[in-house]
Amino acid sequence: MKAVPDTDQTQSNGIALVIVGLTLLLWEAIVRWRAIPVYILPAPSLIGQTLVGNIGLFAEATAVTLSEALLGLLLGTTTGAGLAVLLSLWPRLERGVMTLAILVKSTPLVAIAPLLTIWLGFGMIPKIIITALLTFFPVLVNVLAGLQRADPAMLDLFHTWHSGRREIFRHVRAPSALPYLFTALKIAGPLALIAAVVAEWTGASGGLGRTMWLAYTNLNLPYLFAAIFILAFAGVMVYGAIVWLEKRVVFWQPTSQF
Amino acid sequence: MNITIRGLSHQFKVNGRLLPVLRDINLNIAAGEFVALVGPSGCGKSTLLRILAHLLTPTSGLVDIGGADPATAVAHKRIAWMAQNPALLPWYTTHDNIALVQRINGTNHHTPADLLALVGLSDFADAHPFTLSGGMQQRLALARILAQQAAVWLMDEPFAALDELTRERLTGELLALWQQQRPTVLWVTHHITEAARLADRVLVLSPRPTAVLADVPVSLPRPRDETTAEFQAVVRAIRAALMQAEP
Numbered sequence: 346m347k348a349v350p351d352t353d354q355t356q357s358n359g360i361a362l363v364i365v366g367l368t369l370l371l372w373e374a375i376v377r378w379r380a381i382p383v384y385i386l387p388a389p390s391l392i393g394q395t396l397v398g399n400i401g402l403f404a405e406a407t408a409v410t411l412s413e414a415l416l417g418l419l420l421g422t423t424t425g426a427g428l429a430v431l432l433s434l435w436p437r438l439e440r441g442v443m444t445l446a447i448l449v450k451s452t453p454l455v456a457i458a459p460l461l462t463i464w465l466g467f468g469m470i471p472k473i474i475i476t477a478l479l480t481f482f483p484v485l486v487n488v489l490a491g492l493q494r495a496d497p498a499m500l501d502l503f504h505t506w507h508s509g510r511r512e513i514f515r516h517v518r519a520p521s522a523l524p525y526l527f528t529a530l531k532i533a534g535p536l537a538l539i540a541a542v543v544a545e546w547t548g549a550s551g552g553l554g555r556t557m558w559l560a561y562t563n564l565n566l567p568y569l570f571a572a573i574f575i576l577a578f579a580g581v582m583v584y585g586a587i588v589w590l591e592k593r594v595v596f597w598q599p600t601s602q603f
Numbered sequence: 604m605n606i607t608i609r610g611l612s613h614q615f616k617v618n619g620r621l622l623p624v625l626r627d628i629n630l631n632i633a634a635g636e637f638v639a640l641v642g643p644s645g646c647g648k649s650t651l652l653r654i655l656a657h658l659l660t661p662t663s664g665l666v667d668i669g670g671a672d673p674a675t676a677v678a679h680k681r682i683a684w685m686a687q688n689p690a691l692l693p694w695y696t697t698h699d700n701i702a703l704v705q706r707i708n709g710t711n712h713h714t715p716a717d718l719l720a721l722v723g724l725s726d727f728a729d730a731h732p733f734t735l736s737g738g739m740q741q742r743l744a745l746a747r748i749l750a751q752q753a754a755v756w757l758m759d760e761p762f763a764a765l766d767e768l769t770r771e772r773l774t775g776e777l778l779a780l781w782q783q784q785r786p787t788v789l790w791v792t793h794h795i796t797e798a799a800r801l802a803d804r805v806l807v808l809s810p811r812p813t814a815v816l817a818d819v820p821v822s823l824p825r826p827r828d829e830t831t832a833e834f835q836a837v838v839r840a841i842r843a844a845l846m847q848a849e850p
Binding site for chain 2: 496498501503504505506507512517520596597
């Protein structure tokens with residue numbers, strides 16, 4: 346089921362590309378016309394050159410950050426969904442666990458990240474943990490809501506079949522929670538990238554966050570912007586992958602393109 | 604399977620106040636009988652059915668389904684339930700929706716394909732319920748009822764959301780299936796003519812708190828001709844009892 350037909354979709358993609366292109370052109374024109382120094386705002390063409398010229402370095406950094414973000418997202422999602430299942434089966438635990446989850450969620454990421462770096466070093470592990478800490482909450486809240494909001498008519502039916510909790514969970518509650526899981530992933534996916542980058546700022550041996558940090562301390566703005574471009578692109582790609590997967594997994598729900 | 608109800612009363616608690624819904628209901632329904640329940644909307648028709656299906660525990664009174672209380676009847680898989688919302692599982696195909704009921708209920712006298720053929724959905728075995736029309740979805744729900752091979756069918760306005768024509772066709776098909784399997788049917792409806800067309804007996808219920816106002820037997824051969832004077836007399840009798848029910 347498609348909310349937008351294919352031709353419309355190609356058309357709106359085209360419009361988005363044109364807008365991005367025009368913005369870059371305008372940016373280039375202003376930088377040249379006002380002769381803005383490169384340490385304030387580099388022209389898109391220079392950023393492009395920097396990116397292409399150092400493509401190997403950027404690719405390596407992107408691989409590190411993407412791995413951290415995706416592994417963190419995986420850990421956060423499994424923890425969040427696992428806790429949601431636990432709470433739906435034992436509702437008595439809900440108040441206690443949710444209080445703890447809100448506590449973890451409310452502690453500023455910037456405050457924990459340096460600590461984890463001190464304790465666990467400059468490798469990927471602290472970044473994965475930070476990413477997981479930031480992404481598990483939206484998954485927990487949404488999946489729990491999905492498990493609890495299964496269609497009462499379906500639950501009635503299964504009760505008249507004298508079904509056990511396990512059968513009801515497997516055939517009603519779990520599938521009912523899937524659309525909610527994807528809503529959570531659409532928030533948590535891009536968030537995972539931000540979390541990994543911010544965690545790298547507190548000290549890392551590789552990754553886009555580290556690249557940005559080095560570029561910033563050297564006032565190498567073309568380098569900094571190149572990293573930002575890559576991050577924005579990676580964010581769009583991660584989001585797109587989640588939407589693609591959603592359409593295939595939750596095929597019974599009419600989903601929007603976004 | 605016989606159903607006996609004695610002194611059944613039920614109250615809901617709404618905002619801390621007790622709201623009586625059913626008041627001293629007494630009923631005897633014979634095995635294989637098709638009984639229609641009609642009454643003003645908001646009366647306790649659905650509540651009564653939910654109590655029989657063990658989805659609700661009554662405040663007081665006795666319910667006996669073939670010698671067992673509702674909990675035992677459900678545990679012994681004697682009850683089949685169908686409501687206006689067909690509650691099909693959209694993540695499974697029509698075939699798998701049937702197969703699942705059979706697996707849960709431990710019935711395998713028919714294959715899912717046979718049951719889909721019975722309700723005219725043979726060509727849609729691999730379709731998902733959300734791709735079917737409203738009438739076809741109710742057909743699938745009907746096939747699911749057949750798959751259970753239950754002795755009692757509790758049907759809470761199953762075709763209320765359908766258009767008149769589909770509704771008439773489906774009630775006709777349902778009647779044929781009932782005549783083959785002969786379960787005891789409790790059929791809740793708003794339609795007087797539908798009740799007269801289907802049932803052996805029409806029970807007219809009063810507004811809340813619900814009591815049985817009239818018990819109208821319909822001893823006409825099936826299929827029933829709605830244009831005959833006898834049929835019209837039955838309709839008039841039900842309507843008269845319903846008018847009485849209006850405050």
